[in-house]
Amino acid sequence: MPMFKLIQQGKHWLGKLQPCQLCHHDYQAIHSVCQDCWQQLPWACQTVQRQEIPVQIACHYAYPMDRLIQLFKYEQKLYLENLLAGTLLSLNLPKVSAVVPMPISTEKLVQRGYNQSLLLAKHVARHLNVPVWQPITRLKQHSQKGLCRLERIEDIDTQFQMNTSSKLRYRKVLIIDDVITTGSSIRALSQKLEELGCQQINAACVAGAKL
Template sequence: MLQFINPLLQKALQSISPCQLCNAEQQQIHSVCADCWQQLPWLKSTVQRQEMDIQSACHYDYPIDRIIQKFKYEQQLHFQQILAGAFMQLRLPKVQAIVPMPISNQRLAERGYNQSLVLGKILAKQLDLPIWQPITRLQQHSQKGLTRLERIENIQQQFQINTTSKLRYRRVLILDDVVTTGSSIFALKQKLEQLGCQKVYAACIASAAI
């Protein structure tokens, strides 16, 4: 089970630890030095996908693309602080709960964790908000060879409402790591609206060009 590092211990470790990117300077901001932090491919703006406005902290370029890949596929969990820190650079809307992008049980078994949930927990603690997970995701199949409409339909069928709880939130924030077409966020948004959500916002660490 992943645990949050005590903030005081984390600060003490940062004062003696090297930057996680250049390994030369001391950590100053979210586990990296000030220069490396400033050189990230910042966007800090809104991108539009599937007629949705999605806040994006960075462009999906070097080195944030490699950081996300290592965190997501290579179990390099020490990058969670810099990635969560990127989310915190956004002007996030006032919401009642955070909804991390769900992954299938197959993906969960492969990786050992849901990367969006790990980051969502850090952000939720900072914002004093609950994590809400009323939607599950079925096995994710390859999209290769499908038309645009087939891709959208395929993704929409992956998301299932799984909650029997009467707990509902009207204003929620979807968190995802990388957004390309936005199809997954749009499909998740539709399911959340079925549960009575009136305002569904979305934010990502990085957005890729389409």
């Protein structure tokens, strides 16, 4: 057996001896948590319509998933990456040519230190055995407080721009994001991907928030 596979198997069984990252009582059984904690997540595993775009969501944006995403996104609790990505892998993901993480602005990237959607997208891409594709960049994200719905949509539309240095093109892609609410960001990103020639654009999120 190749050394790489032996190392991977060793890591897998070592993880089985570690305590659950949520309850800390039982041992890890799946994606760094025990079986009970995994089953008690606010599962949705459904497709929702946002801005006329179908989006697969793994969970409802409810406790404890809402808190877990906040810890991962804003408080650098990167150990939750395996769990959150694992919920995406529980979905019936389509066959695609590439995975596209939701981009964040340079300002947010510097402030946060990482793009949480990119981390999740890498897990999904490995699972699907396809590349991560980032042909779209995001300009500075302004506060939308006080803006009406139409103004919010127009503001988001102006945030995305094509990366002219990217010459790669994929027809079937999967957008990955952590949470979807109105779907404005996914719609704006989808429009830019269509301009690049994407013919089949899918989307999946860890959680879906109520409108």
